[in-house]
Amino acid sequence: GAGVSQTPSNKVTEKGKYVELRCDPISGHTALYWYRQSLGQGPEFLIYFQGTGAADDSGLPNDRFFAVRPEGSVSTLKIQRTERGDSAVYLCASSLTPGGASNEQYFGPGTRLTVT
Amino acid sequence: AQKITQTQPGMFVQEKEAVTLDCTYDTSDQSYGLFWYKQPSSGEMIFLIYQGSYDEQNATEGRYSLNFQKARKSANLVISASQLGDSAMYFCAIGRDTDKLIFGTGTRLQVFP
Numbered sequence: 001g002a003g004v005s006q007t008p009s010n011k012v013t014e015k016g017k018y019v020e021l022r023c024d025p026i027s028g029h030t031a032l033y034w035y036r037q038s039l040g041q042g043p044e045f046l047i048y049f050q051g052t053g054a055a056d057d058s059g060l061p062n063d064r065f066f067a068v069r070p071e072g073s074v075s076t077l078k079i080q081r082t083e084r085g086d087s088a089v090y091l092c093a094s095s096l097t098p099g100g101a102s103n104e105q106y107f108g109p110g111t112r113l114t115v116t
Numbered sequence: 117a118q119k120i121t122q123t124q125p126g127m128f129v130q131e132k133e134a135v136t137l138d139c140t141y142d143t144s145d146q147s148y149g150l151f152w153y154k155q156p157s158s159g160e161m162i163f164l165i166y167q168g169s170y171d172e173q174n175a176t177e178g179r180y181s182l183n184f185q186k187a188r189k190s191a192n193l194v195i196s197a198s199q200l201g202d203s204a205m206y207f208c209a210i211g212r213d214t215d216k217l218i219f220g221t222g223t224r225l226q227v228f229p
Contacts, residue, residue, distance in 0.1 A: 042219030107161035
């Protein structure tokens with residue numbers, strides 16, 4: 001596809017359940033980022049991958065959150081024991097090469113997660 | 117640590133007029149980039165314009181220009197000839213080499229006929 005894709009577009013889950021959110025970056029983009037956007041706020045950084053490895057996971061709020069990118073392309077954000085406070089839009093972005101200073105990030109449409 | 121401040125929660129502008137959206141930043145880095153993104157009600161983040169910290173000229177992209185004042189640590193977005201389709205949330209962000217973007221809280225722009 002031409003852009004970053006994310007599935008599902010919407011996910012409703014019960015408190016305590018496990019969820020997986022998928023991101024398919026633009027082909028050839030080596031850097032992949034996950035952000036979380038709460039209502040009325042700007043996106044907040046969660047984790048960044050360069051290739052297969054997590055280069056910076058300092059934004060993950062706690063150990064219930066985990067992300068992988070096993071083949072350096074598709075990434076999955078995994079949330080265990082979901083809580084109502086996890087409800088937000090989860091955005092994925094990719095860039096051609098890493099470098100916040102010179103390479104714009106292209107965002108996907110997001111996954112809206114609602115924990116009931 | 118880096119920080120972005122957008123002090124205008126909402127702005128109104130009449131169609132065909134120009135509007136300036138304010139953004140100030142704080143960073144201790146020498147090399148960084150400043151970005152503006154547009155987020156329509158549909159939710160996608162659309163990249164608009166980029167300014168590097170070492171760029172001496174203000175960036176321009178069509179109707180968008182970035183008024184970069186390094187000494188004041190400001191990176192205001194100027195939209196000329198506003199259109200109804202410009203109504204959206206606008207986010208300013210800062211990034212440095214091999215790093216994530218730090219976003220502000222955004223400004224909601226409404227363009228009226």
